[in-house]
Amino acid sequence: xxxxxxxxxxxxxxxxxxxxxxxxxxxxxxxxxxxxxxxxxxxxxxxxxxxxxxxxxxxxxxxxxxxxxxxxxxxxxxxxxxxxxxxxxxxxxxxxxxxxxxxxxxxxxxxxxxxxxxxxxxxxxxxxxxxxxxxxxxxxxxxxxxxxxxxxxxxxxxxxxxxxxxxxxxxxxxxxxxxxxxxxxxxxxxxxxxxxxxxxxxxxxxxxxxxxxxxxxxxxxxxxxxxxxxxxxxxxxxxxxxxxxxxxxxxxxxxxxxxxxxxxxxxxxxxxxxxxxxxxxxxxxxxxxxxxxxxxxxxxxxxxxxxxxxxxxxxxxxxxxxxxxxxxxxxxxxxxxxxxxxxxxxxxxxxxxxxxxxxxxxxxxxxxxxxxxxxxxxxxxxxxxxxxxxxxxxxxxxxxxxxxxxxxxxxxxxxxxxxxxxxxxxxxxxxxxxxxxxxxxxxxxxxxxxxxxxxxxxxxxxxxxxxxxxxxxxxxxxxxxxxxxxxxxxxxxxxxxxxxxxxxxxxxxxxxxxxxxxxxxxxxxxxxxxxxxxxxxxxxxxxxxxxxxxxxxxxxxxxxxxxxxxxxxxxxxxxxxxxxxxxxxxxxxxxxxxxxxxxxxxxxxxxxxxxxxxxxxxxxxxxxxxxxxxxxxxxxxxxxxxxxxxxxxxxxxxxxxxxxxxxxxxxxxxxxxxxxxxxxxxxxxx
Numbered sequence: 119x120x121x122x123x124x125x126x127x128x129x130x131x132x133x134x135x136x137x138x139x140x141x142x143x144x145x146x147x148x149x150x151x152x153x154x155x156x157x158x159x160x161x162x163x164x165x166x167x168x169x170x171x172x173x174x175x176x177x178x179x180x181x182x183x184x185x186x187x188x189x190x191x192x193x194x195x196x197x198x199x200x201x202x203x204x205x206x207x208x209x210x211x212x213x214x215x216x217x218x219x220x221x222x223x224x225x226x227x228x229x230x231x232x233x234x235x236x237x238x239x240x241x242x243x244x245x246x247x248x249x250x251x252x253x254x255x256x257x258x259x260x261x262x263x264x265x266x267x268x269x270x271x272x273x274x275x276x277x278x279x280x281x282x283x284x285x286x287x288x289x290x291x292x293x294x295x296x297x298x299x300x301x302x303x304x305x306x307x308x309x310x311x312x313x314x315x316x317x318x319x320x321x322x323x324x325x326x327x328x329x330x331x332x333x334x335x336x337x338x339x340x341x342x343x344x345x346x347x348x349x350x351x352x353x354x355x356x357x358x359x360x361x362x363x364x365x366x367x368x369x370x371x372x373x374x375x376x377x378x379x380x381x382x383x384x385x386x387x388x389x390x391x392x393x394x395x396x397x398x399x400x401x402x403x404x405x406x407x408x409x410x411x412x413x414x415x416x417x418x419x420x421x422x423x424x425x426x427x428x429x430x431x432x433x434x435x436x437x438x439x440x441x442x443x444x445x446x447x448x449x450x451x452x453x454x455x456x457x458x459x460x461x462x463x464x465x466x467x468x469x470x471x472x473x474x475x476x477x478x479x480x481x482x483x484x485x486x487x488x489x490x491x492x493x494x495x496x497x498x499x500x501x502x503x504x505x506x507x508x509x510x511x512x513x514x515x516x517x518x519x520x521x522x523x524x525x526x527x528x529x530x531x532x533x534x535x536x537x538x539x540x541x542x543x544x545x546x547x548x549x550x551x552x553x554x555x556x557x558x559x560x561x562x563x564x565x566x567x568x569x570x571x572x573x574x575x576x577x578x579x580x581x582x583x584x585x586x587x588x589x590x591x592x593x594x595x596x597x598x599x600x601x602x603x604x605x606x607x608x609x610x611x612x613x614x615x616x617x618x619x620x621x622x623x624x625x626x627x628x629x630x631x632x633x634x635x636x637x638x639x640x641x642x643x644x645x646x647x648x649x650x651x652x653x654x655x656x657x658x659x660x661x662x663x664x665x666x667x668x669x670x671x672x673x674x675x676x677x678x679x680x681x682x683x684x685x686x687x688x689x690x691x692x693x694x695x696x697x698x699x700x701x702x703x704x705x706x707x708x709x710x711x712x713x714x715x716x717x718x719x720x721x722x723x724x725x726x727x728x729x730x731x732x733x734x735x736x737x738x739x740x741x742x743x744x745x746x747x748x749x750x751x752x753x754x755x756x757x758x759x760x761x762x763x764x765x766x767x768x769x770x771x772x773x774x775x776x777x778x779x780x781x782x783x784x785x786x787x788x789x790x791x792x793x794x795x796x797x798x799x800x801x802x803x804x
Contacts (some may be wrong), residue, residue, distance in 0.1 A: 119488070119489050119490070119491060120360070120491060122458055122461060122483050122626030123457055123458065123461050123462040123488060123489075124461070125137045125140065125461040125462070125490070126140045126141055126460065126464060126472060126631075127140070127455060128140065128464075128625070130305060130435070130448060130470055130471065130661045131448070132180075132361045132363065132409045132448055133307070133359060133360070133361035133408040133409075134359050134361075135306050135307060135361050135652075137180045137217050137220050137481060137572075137759065138179050138219070138220075139177070139178075139179035140460075140464050140470065140471045140472055140473070141177075141178055141179045141180075141463075141474065141485055142178075142179065142180045142182065142411070142427070142450050142452075142471045142472065142473045142474070143170070143173060143178045143180065143181045143182060143478055143713075144182060144368050144450075144452050144475040145182045145184045145185060145224045145309070145311070145365070145472060145473050145475070145634045146184045146410065146476070146507075146528045147184050147527045147675045148506075148526065148527025148529075148535070148537065148721050149166050149169065149183050149184035149527075149528045150183055150185060150186045150190045151163055151165065151166050151167060151170075151171070151183045151207060151210070151223065151229055151681045152183045152197060152203060153166075153187040153527045154184075154191075154202075154525060154526075154527060155191050155759065156193060156201050157523065157628070158208075159190045159192055159193045159195055159198055160195060160197055160203060160204055161200070162187075162203045162210070163204035165537055165538075165540075166184075166528075166537070167537065167720050168539060169480070169482070169517055169536070169537055170183060170214070170221070170475060171210075171213060171214065172482050173478055173482050173485075174214050174217040174218075174219035174221075175217050176407055176482060176483045176484075176485055176486040177402070177485040177486050177489060178219050178485055179219065179221070180219070180220050180221070180222065180471065180479075181214070181219055181220070181221045181472075181617050182221070182222045182223075182224050182309050182363075182411070182779065183221070183223065183224060184223075184224065184225050184423075184527075184528060185226040185365070186223060186224060186225050186226065186296075186513070186633040187226050187228060187312050188225055188226065188227060188292040188293065188554060188673075188751060189228070189230075189260070190724070191256070192255060192256060192320075193254075193255060194254070194257055195261070195780060196292055196295075197225075197292070197295075197296045197299075197679070198295035198296045198299055199550065201234055202211075203553050204300070204302070204303045204691045205303075205728060206300045207300070207303040207304075208303040208304055208775055209303070210301075211303060211304035211305060211643055212304065213299070214623075215304070215753075217268070217375050217452055220306040220307075221305060221306055221312075222306055222307040222309045222361070222363055223304065223307075223308050224308070224309040224310075224311050224365070225293060225297065225309070225311065225400045225741075226310075226311035226317065226318075227288075227289045227293070227311075227313065227317075227318045227319055227344075227348075228258070228260075228261065228317070228318040229261065229262075229317050229318060230262065230263060230264035230268075230270045230317065230318035231262065231264045231268045231269065231270050231271050231278045231321060231327070232272075232315070232316045232317055232318075232321075232398070232416070232417040233261045233262050233270070233271075233272070234271075234278070234394055234509045234517045234524070235270065235273060235516050235517060235518075236516060236518070236519065236521055237515055237517070237518055237550065238521065239256070239258055239516075240272075240273045240276060240516045240620070241263070241757040242256075242258060243258045243259070243276060244275075244276065245653065250283070255624065256389045256441050257784055259279055261719060262276070262278045262279065263278060263279050263280065263285065263318075264278040264279070264280060264281065264282050264327070265279045265281065265318075265319050265322045265327060265328040265329070265330055265334065265335065266319065266327065266328060266329040266330055266335070266384065267279065267322070267653050268327055268471065268763070269281055269375050269376075269728065271316070271375075271376065271402065271417045271418060271731040272511055272516040272517050273516040274375065274770060274781050275375060280330070283332060283333075283334070286334060286344060287589075289344075289348075289350055290344070290347050290351050291351070293348045293351060294351040294352055294354065294356075295351040295353055296308075296364075297355060297356050297360070298355045298356050298561045301356045301357075301360050301498065302437075304318045306361065306365070307360065307361030307362065307363060307408070308352065308360075308361075308362055309365055309409075309411060310345065310349065310352075310362060310363070310364050310365065310407075310602050311347050311363065311364035311365045312364070312365035312366070312367075312537075313364060313366050313367065313398070313703075314364075314366050314367045314412075314423070315329035315365070315367055315415060315416055315417060315420075315423045316367075316370070316372075316389075316417045316418060316544075318414075319344055319345050319348075319673055320367065320390075320407035320416065321423065322334060322335075322342075322343075322344045322345070323341050323342050323344075323345065323390065324341070324342060324389050324390055324650065325341060325372065325387055325399065325771065326370075326388045326542070327389075327477075328372060329340050333599075336400075336442075338394075338397070338401075338571070338596055341689070342398060342402070344400060344404070344593065345364070345402060345405070346401075346405040346406075346593075347363075349362050349402075349405050349406040349407050350405065350406055352406075356619070358406075361409065362406060362407055362408055362409075363407065363408060363409040363410070363411050363727060364402060364407040364409070364410055364411065365411045365412075365564050366399070366402070366410045366412045366494065366573055367390065367412070367413060367414050367415055367416065367422075367423065367647055368390075368392070368395050368397060368410065368412055368413070368414050368434070368437040368440070368441045369389070369390060369391060369392055369414050369415075369437055369614055370387060370388070370389020370390045370391075370401075370415065370418075370715065371414050371415050371416070371419040371421050371422050372387065372388050372389040372416055372418045373385050373386065373387075373388060373520045373532035374388060374418075375418060376418055376535060377418060377720065378384065378415070378416075378418050378419025378420070378421065378422070378716065378717075378720050379419060379543055379720075379724070380421075380717065380720050380721045380724050381430060383724045385724075386552060388520035389416060389418075390523060390579045392437070392440070392441075394521065395441055396441065396444045397444075399441050399444050399445050399447055400444050400497050401444045403446065403447050404408075407423045407447065407624045408447055408448075409447055409448045409449070409450065409470075410445065410447065410448075410449045410450070410471060411433040411450045411452070412438045412449055412450060412451060412452070413438065413473070414434045414437055414438075414449065414453070415452045415453045417483050417712075419716075419720075420716060421713045421714040421716060421717035421720075422434065422453070423453070424454070424503065424507060424711070425453050425454045425500070425501060425713070425715075426501050426502075426503065426711070426713055426714040426717055427500060427501040427502070427598060427714075428595055428597055428686065428714070428717050428718065428721070429453075429454060429501075430454070430458045431454045431455075431456050431459070432453070432454060432455055432456055432460075432483075433453045433454055433471070434451055434452065435453070435455070435459065435463060435468075438451035438469060439451070439463060439468035439469055441472075442468065442469060447564035448470035448471060449469050449470055449471075450469065450470060450471035450472070450473045450475070451463070451469045451471075451472065451473060451631070452472075452473030452475065453551070454501065455472050455473060455474055455520045457468070457472070457488060460472030476499045476506055476530075476579060477499045477722055479499065479505070479529070479536045480497045480498065480499040480500075480533050481496050481497040481498075481499075481531035481533070481534060481536075482536070484496045484761050485499075493713065494606075494607075494610055494792050495607075495610070496602045496607075497532060497533065497604070498533070498603045498607060499532075500532070500600040500601050500604055500790075501600060501716055501792075502531055502711075502714075502789070502790060503710075503711030503713060504531035504532060504711075504789050504790055504791035505529040505530045505531035505532075505693065505791045506526060506527065506528055506529060506531075506712075507528075508708075508709060508710070508711050508712050508791075509524070509656060509708050509711060509712055510707070510708050510715065511712045511715070511716075512701075512703040512704075512705065512706040512707075512715065513702050513703035515706075516701065517712075518708055519708060519709075520708075522532070529790070530569070531790045531791035531794060531795075532604070532790065533655050534794060534795050534798045541802040542795075542798050542802070544571045545572065545802070546561055546572060546573050547572040547574055547804065550573045550574055550575065551575070551633075551634040551635055551804065552572050552575045552577075552632070552633050552635075553569050553574045553575065553576050553577070553633055553634060553636070553637065553804065554572075554576075554579065554631045554632075554633035554635075554636045554638075555569070555576060555577070555578045555579065555635070555636075555637040555639060555662060556579050556625050556628075556631075556636065556639060556640055556771055557579070557587060557635065557638065557639035557640040557641060557771075557782075557784070557795075558578055558580030558581065558582075558584075558585040558586070558619070558639075559585075559586060559587020559588055559589055559639060559641055559782065559783075559794050560586075560587060560589050560608070560620075560782070560790060560794065561587075561639035561641070561782025561783070561784070561793045561794070561796070561797050562578060562580070562587065562637070562639035562781075563578070563585060563608045563611075563612055564794050564796050564798070565637045565639060565781055565797040565800070565801050566612060566617050566778045567608075567615065567617075568611065568797060568798055568801040568802065569637075569801050570615035570616065570617050570804065571615070572801070572802075574617070576615075576616075576617045576618070577617075577618045577620065577633070578612070578617055578618065578620065578621070579620050579623045579624075579625050580620065580621050580623065581623065581624035581625070582621070582622065583621050583622050584610070584621070585605070585608065585609055585619070586609075587623075587639075587641055588641050588642070588659065588783070589601065589603065589604075589605060589790075590663065591659045591663050591696065592662070592680075593605060593632065594662040594663065594664070594682060595683055595686075595687040596685065596687055596690060596691070597686075597690070604742060608780065616641055624680060625771065626719075626771075627771070627790075628771070628772055628778070629771070634777065635777050635778075635779065635804050636772070636777060636778045636779065637779050637780075637800065638770050638771050638772055638774075638778060638779065638780045638784050639649075639780075639782050639784055639797075639798075640770060640784045641669075641769055641783045641784055642766035642767055642769050642783035642784065643766060643767060643769045644657050644658065644659060644762070644765075644766055644789050645764045645765045645766060645767055647669060647675070647735060647762065649735055649736060649737055649738065649790025650737045650738070650739035651734075651739055652736045652738060652762075653741070654669065654762065655675065655738050655760045655761065655762040656762065657761075657762055657763050658676075658680055658681070658684060658761055658762060658763040661761050662684070663790070663794050666760065667759075668688070668693065668755045668758065669757075669758025670686055670693060670694055670758055670761070671693075671694045671696070671756060671757050671758045671759075672685075672693055672694065672695050672696070672757060672758065672761060672763045673695075673697075673742070673743050673755055673757040673760050673761070674688075674695055674696070674697050674698065674760075674763055675735050675743070675760060675762050675764060676697075676698075676699065676762065676764040676765070677697045677698070677699025677701070677704040677705065677729065677731070677763065677765035678699075678704075678705060678706075678707060678763065678765065679705050679707070679710055679714075679715075680723075681697060681699070682697065682704055682718045682759075683703055683718070683764035684761060685722070685727060685765060686718060686721060686722075687709065689721075689725060689727060693712070695727055696699060696728040696729075696730070696755055697727065697728070697729045697730065697733075698724070698730045698733050698735060698743065698745055698755070698782070699729070699730065699731050699732075700732065700733065700734050701731065701732070702731055702732050703719075703731065704719055704722075704724070704729065704731070705718065705719070707769055709788070709789055709791070709792075728755075730745065730747070730755070732744050732747060732748035732767070733746065733747045733748070734746050736750055736752060738760050739754075741756060741757070741758075742754050742755050742756040742757045742760075743755050743757060743760055750752070752799055765787070766783060766787045767786060767787065768783060768785060768786060768787060769783075770784040770785070771784070779800045779804075781793070781796050781797045781800050781801075782796060782797065787804045
């Protein structure tokens with residue numbers, strides 16, 4: 119192991135519990151050992167258990183599974199009422215401890231106004247009769263209950279109900295009972311979720327969201343009373359030596375409801391600012407908390423606690439390191455943490471542990487690979503959220519993700535086996551075949567790898583001189599360093615297997631391809647807009663690949679993800695972008711996490727990037743574009759250059775039949791998740 123990582127592999131203590139190294143597997147929604155949103159209700163989740171056991175065997179120090187709501191989301195049973203689940207947990211902890219890892223269970227009082235309601239649940243809640251009928255199965259009113267009546271994050275037209283004092287006391291009691299069952303099952307500690315991310319307890323602590331006039335509102339002490347009473351109840355039930363960690367947001371980074379502050383922005387904090395955080399951290403420590411598992415943000419500024427690729431690496435480190443000066447308990451920092459930077463911060467005493475989450479989805483063995491100096495073998499997380507947390511929201515929609523996705527968090531766009539081991543797994547082929555893969559983009563490379571691992575003889579054809587396909591263009595922006603690392607990872611993986619790669623080998627038809635089966639992974643082609651002057655526009659892919667230069671003032675036609683990322687990159691390079699979009703919001707599509715989309719929307723607002731919504735292109739002229747708004751008014755936007763980013767259409771080389779299979783964008787234009795998962799769906803059957 120490189121000496122620069124040595125500080126990560128030193129022991130430390132949380133309370134009296136010694137942890138073998140400083141790497142903390144942070145909690146992720148959907149990885150609860152007690153299930154997530156299954157219709158069967160809370161249970162010991164064997165899929166999550168297998169996920170964590172594999173990572174424990176791969177040298178993680180401390181594991182914190184995803185949030186376990188004290189009261190089951192479906193059917194409403196309290197966790198402490200399911201004794202069988204804790205019996206199974208007891209047996210599991212024996213296996214975890216054999217690896218040398220420690221495990222804390224994260225418990226949550228709930229989400230309050232941050233509950234990610236889907237469009238269907240929003241409709242149900244707004245209909246009083248349906249809300250009453252569904253209450254025994256899904257009590258939306260309880261799930262949304264907050265300190266005060268507040269606008270729901272995912273649908274501000276919904277006003278959340280306020281919790282009663284009786285309900286608050288019931289929550290405190292449930293924390294104590296559940297923590298005691300965890301301790302008796304051999305769990306090393308619990309983590310309270312959370313004075314963090316704008317969840318229910320966090321809403322109590324901030325005067326912005328707490329308008330109560332009883333003992334749980336008003337003064338600083340009253341606002342922090344609930345998390346204080348929770349830790350005191352747990353310590354009374356479990357003993358002072360039972361560690362209780364707290365998930366903690368140093369600063370809220372919020373300007374208003376549904377409006378976050380992007381890095382570097384000058385703004386007035388309406389949530390918890392640093393001055394209050396300095397006081398709160400010590401106050402919570404003195405109440406009995408043994409560790410702060412820290413970052414920044416709320417769901418209104420979700421990109422701080424769930425940073426997309428646009429956020430700086432190690433984005434929360436400075437704030438978390440600052441707050442450590444005000445406490446004596448260990449402090450963990452999470453948020454795009456890089457091992458080298460984290461190790462240096464630990465060595466300098468600025469933090470005690472390095473929190474990592476989604477990288478464990480992309481590659482469960484990454485810590486072992488780091489120890490063995492195999493960094494090039496680590497599949498990088500690209501912070502896309504396509505599989506792990508693809509809750510999307512845009513104007514007119516709450517969480518517009520399919521309910522099946524809402525129920526299946528913590529999967530990985532790049533690694534289908536993550537949390538889906540029954541559906542996706544490599545099995546040797548019953549009969550080895552000669553298989554041709556046409557197209558060397560992500561879909562083609564993933565197909566080739568799956569087929570080779572199953573024992574097939576694979577030939578991969580790519581018309582250009584380089585593997586990567588259209589993803590080379592997608593990875594071109596300056597902030598896409600992880601995307602570029604992913605392409606490099608694929609090339610190295612391809613080289614490890616007996617895959618014959620033919621570059622500069624364009625296949626125009628299948629007549630000359632000798633194979634038992636053919637995978638078509640030829641991607642998609644850009645849509646064309648039939649307007650006067652269209653030839654004056656620059657296709658997004660041509661701009662991204664550097665084939666055409668742009669001037670100072672650039673108008674981007676299309677405010678989807680690609681168009682917005684181009685505008686963002688142009689701004690970072692000192693250009694003056696303008697976005698024209700026909701829909702009533704930017705990135706108004708399924709599959710793009712709100713953490714990603716809200717960053718771009720907030721960034722454009724903060725930096726006054728012109729955005730013309732509900733506006734269509736009429737003509738591209740030599741010095742600008744003619745557009746028409748929703749009222750039918752036509753006007754001109756001056757521009758030196760015009761970039762067209764209006765989507766793609768599938769471009770399959772051949773039609774599907776018994777021995778011809780189509781994957782990726784050649785089948786249906788989507789994202790990395792749809793491309794990679796479909797490659798597995800097809801190749802596992804051959």
